[in-house]
Amino acid sequence: MPAAIFVVRATVPDPARRDAFDRWYRDVHLPDALKSFGVRKAWRVWSLVDPAVHQAMYQFDDVATMERAVGGDEMKRLVADFNRDWPDVTRTRESLVLAQSVDG
Template sequence: MPAAYFVVRAIVTDAGKRAAFDRWYETEHVPEAVKAFGVSKAWRFWSLDDPSLHQAMYRFDDEAGLAAMLKGDALTKLVADFDRDWPDVKRTRETLVLAQEFVE
C-alpha cells in the first residue's frame, strides 16, 4: 500500500511573528503531532517564493492510517492548540496518496 500524506499550509502574514511561529512549530507542534498521529516522519518547509508560506507534511504508512487520524481526537486537540496560539494564521489542509517515488 502506498504512503499517504497530511499537509498543512499556513500563511504567516506578519513577518515579525515568523521566527516565533517557526520555533513553536519546531519545538512544540511537530513533536506533539508526530506522537499523536503515530507517524515516523514529518517535514516542514518555508517557501522561497513567498516568505509567508509555511508547509508541514506528515507521512502515514497508508491511507487507512491517515483516515483513522482524521477521525480521531488527536487532530481536534492539535487544531485547538494551533487556534489558541496562532489565531490570526490562516491555514488549509490537504491529504495526498503517493503515486510514484522515483530514485535513481
C-alpha cells in the first residue's frame, strides 16, 4: 500500500510572532504530533514566496493509518492545543496519497 501524507498549512500573519511560532512548533507541537500520530516521518517548511506560510507534513504507512490518526481523539486534542496557543493562526489540512517517489 502506498504511503499517505497529511499536510497542515498554517498562515502566521504577524511577522513579529513567526519566530515564536517556529520554536513552539519545533519544540512542542511537532514532537507531540509525532508521538500522537505514530508517523514514519515528518517535516516542516516555510514558504519562500509568502513568509507567513508554514507547512507541516506527516508521512503515514498507508491511507487507513492516516485516516485513523487524523480522525481520532488525539487529533482533536492537538487541534484544541493549537487553537489555544495560536488563535490568530489559520490552518488548512489536506490528505494525500503517494503516487510516485524517485530518488535522484
